[in-house]
Amino acid sequence: MSKVTTLGQFIIERQGDFPFAKGELSRLLRDLGIAAKIVNREVNKAGLVDILGEAGTVNVQGEQVKKLDVFANEQFITALSSGGECCAVASEENEDMVPIDTIVSKNAKYVVCIDPLDGSSNIDVNVSIGTIFSIYRRTSLSGSGVLSDFLQKGTEQVASGYITYGSSTMLVYTTGRGVNGFTLDPSIGEFCLSHPNISIPEDGFLYSINEGNYLHFPDGVKQFIKYCQEEDEATRRPFSTRYIGSLVADFHRNLLKGGIFIYPSTARSPKGKLRLIYECNPLGWIVEQAGGKASNGYKRIMEVEPESLHQRTPLFIGSKNLVEKAEAYMTKYSPQPVAS
């Protein structure tokens, strides 16, 4: 039986890659892994809602049943608050940043941006959902974190990753030295290294986009979709379309098999729907570390200057050659308005 490397062992082994590392980031990643296991247990019970009760009700044990995304948010913030390595959290579930002013965390070095349970509307139809996280060194000097600690470009991340709760539960992350995937083994309650050194194929033959919004897509996106649908044996077109409607699930499939995911500006979301700091930047770093690309259609996503916690952006992410092809169509057919 080949050697099993758990997430904890791997983090410690890799800690040696960082001179002067004193273990804070390792412990922070460990804390996220623990919360992920607790969330996974509840997500897997979601199908039993008839027994456990709908969110907002009191279940047979007399407990208040929470919406899973509220539950997940509480679990991650509790784990980060008690772990002592994070001084503040920015969450999709909280309008404002959450300062952590416990004695142990007050002067911690890191802040965490998180989407605790993305795609949660898919839970009751048993579609994979996910958690996305991004870790930065604080820029403020001390205390329990401030807004400016979060408004850093994606290039400043020290770690980023996601958990996908699907047919199996996987945690995938990077600290800037490649991308590694860990699958949860429920029999031992550990995330075990299952996908070392993930790399995304430079060419892909899948495209993921909600074509229901086609009428209001930028012309560059319309032309790219037409390119994907043309018949050309040499480039294996027409490509296949795959759209789950759960960002982490769509991204994870494209990361392993190749492909492109696009959520452009639409009539309903003129600035795009997805969030820059806790969805696009963390996945952007993962895909770049795996050899892919991520942009807003014109500019590397990790170079976009954040102005607010819940800032939205268009996202083009996946295989390098596909993203570059889509960017070329955007430049030609939907040139970016020159900043006034």
Ligand code: P6P
């Ligand atoms: P649409 C889920 O609500 C989500 O935030 C992402 O997980 C997903 O990629 C996207 O929205 C789907 O949006 O507009 O296609 O339903």
